[in-house]
Amino acid sequence: MDTHDELPTETGTSRRRLIASLLAGGTAAAFAPVLAGTARAATGPDLPKRDAADNESLNAAVAREAALVATYAAVVEKTSGADDKAAMKVIHDHHLAYKQALVGFLGPDLAPFDANPLAAPTGSVAAVAGEFSRLEDETVQIHIGILAGLKGTDAASLVASIITVEARHAAALALLSGAAPLAAAGL
Amino acid sequence: MRRLSHFSPALRPLPQPGCDGKARFTMNDEMNMTSDNAATERSPMSRRGLLRNGGAAALAGVVLAACADSAPQAVARLGEASEPQTLDDVSVTDVVLLRTAMSVEKLAHEALTSSTLATGSNATVMNDLAKGHENALLALRELVVARQGTPVDAANARLKANWGDDALALVGESDEPEADGLLLAHALQTVVASTYQGFVPKTTEPALRGQMMGLAAAASRRAAVIALQIAPGAKGFVSELGADGNPTFSALQSTFGTLASVQVQLGKKNEAGVKESVALETPSYNSYIW
Numbered sequence A: 001m002d003t004h005d006e007l008p009t010e011t012g013t014s015r016r017r018l019i020a021s022l023l024a025g026g027t028a029a030a031f032a033p034v035l036a037g038t039a040r041a042a043t044g045p046d047l048p049k050r051d052a053a054d055n056e057s058l059n060a061a062v063a064r065e066a067a068l069v070a071t072y073a074a075v076v077e078k079t080s081g082a083d084d085k086a087a088m089k090v091i092h093d094h095h096l097a098y099k100q101a102l103v104g105f106l107g108p109d110l111a112p113f114d115a116n117p118l119a120a121p122t123g124s125v126a127a128v129a130g131e132f133s134r135l136e137d138e139t140v141q142i143h144i145g146i147l148a149g150l151k152g153t154d155a156a157s158l159v160a161s162i163i164t165v166e167a168r169h170a171a172a173l174a175l176l177s178g179a180a181p182l183a184a185a186g187l
Numbered sequence B: 001m002r003r004l005s006h007f008s009p010a011l012r013p014l015p016q017p018g019c020d021g022k023a024r025f026t027m028n029d030e031m032n033m034t035s036d037n038a039a040t041e042r043s044p045m046s047r048r049g050l051l052r053n054g055g056a057a058a059l060a061g062v063v064l065a066a067c068a069d070s071a072p073q074a075v076a077r078l079g080e081a082s083e084p085q086t087l088d089d090v091s092v093t094d095v096v097l098l099r100t101a102m103s104v105e106k107l108a109h110e111a112l113t114s115s116t117l118a119t120g121s122n123a124t125v126m127n128d129l130a131k132g133h134e135n136a137l138l139a140l141r142e143l144v145v146a147r148q149g150t151p152v153d154a155a156n157a158r159l160k161a162n163w164g165d166d167a168l169a170l171v172g173e174s175d176e177p178e179a180d181g182l183l184l185a186h187a188l189q190t191v192v193a194s195t196y197q198g199f200v201p202k203t204t205e206p207a208l209r210g211q212m213m214g215l216a217a218a219a220s221r222r223a224a225v226i227a228l229q230i231a232p233g234a235k236g237f238v239s240e241l242g243a244d245g246n247p248t249f250s251a252l253q254s255t256f257g258t259l260a261s262v263q264v265q266l267g268k269k270n271e272a273g274v275k276e277s278v279a280l281e282t283p284s285y286n287s288y289i290w
Helices: A015-037 A052-078 A082-109 A125-147 A153-176 B027-041 B047-067 B094-112 B120-146 B157-172 B177-202 B206-230
Strands: B262-266 B276-280
Touching (some): A052 A125, A052 A153, A082 A125, A125 A153, A125 B206, A153 B206, B094 B120, B094 B157, B094 B177, B094 B206, B120 B177, B157 B276, B177 B206
Antiparallel strands (some): B262 B276
């Protein structure tokens, strides 16, 4: 036979706890202004995240990226060396990602675009790298021009993240084509 | 009604003398006794008592606050204590961003031209790359002055203290100072580019965003050139899985420009053959030049 007394279970929200919580909350509320007074309040500008006026520029960026995808796709197909093929493939994949990101950003505001290659260079990767470096550099300048006119910060952030890597493409391809490091760095 | 004999002798009150000189109990005495008896059965901090006392204390506080002198008074204190400082409210403006960018460019320039990095076979490339930062500083100076700001001529002190000095010290004590120097130079260019990229959504003037990203593109180009000094040729474009199971170093490490900290392994290898890892962070509010 169980002779243990049943102890009353303590509820999670007893009145005593409630009072204690109210007192603690009141204390915190009373001290909040004091603590806030010693904190540095850094505020940023209130900028629009998205603006319909940017759509035309972003559609132009999509068209440029689609053309670069087509350009690199042709080169990847013709390249035989494993390292050269991998190098062209990684740049192709980057441009494909940029196109997809911009298309996704525009959504229903996407306009029809052509995806014709910008060039059809032949020969080894080292031979065509100079031409591709020029195309990359041109694309960077186009995107910087687009960025300078964008009102929405989301689109501006996306285009900025593309510019950073495309500038690397330009320099790396320039070096691959045999340019001096200083020239490849744009100095 | 309870009988008095039920109370313990210790709690039994003294009888009140009556008109006839005989002791007698009154109704009030009995009531008081009942109340006292109940008090002994309760805990010393009853809810009612807590609320009553708390309310009284709050009321007293309000009255005292209302009667207080509004003029600030010196409060006597013991020992040494610093005065609490109320910091100014600050806002991120384009000038703040440009000044901060100047401090980061200056930090990278100082590191590249230091005797630790610009040494041996790296001396020429480091000094050449430093010219890129000099060009950027000149461009930034014009942008700051055009906005009635004050140009910055010093390296970002907080970033220098957080990772700049440590990174240079590790290169200095490394068994492979030239290889580590290139790795640090690459990381510095990446941080400079990431700094501008991170400033884009905070910049109010769209045209200024374009100008900043022009400087970011220049830093990215320099980063790629250094990366291909470390891993030359087409092989250096792509990361592969190395013998140690980690991705190999490459010029095109990410598809999109990153805003994450740049991790770089520098210094002497430990017993396990691993170098110390340093995280190069882009500036945040506590390292902005306000």
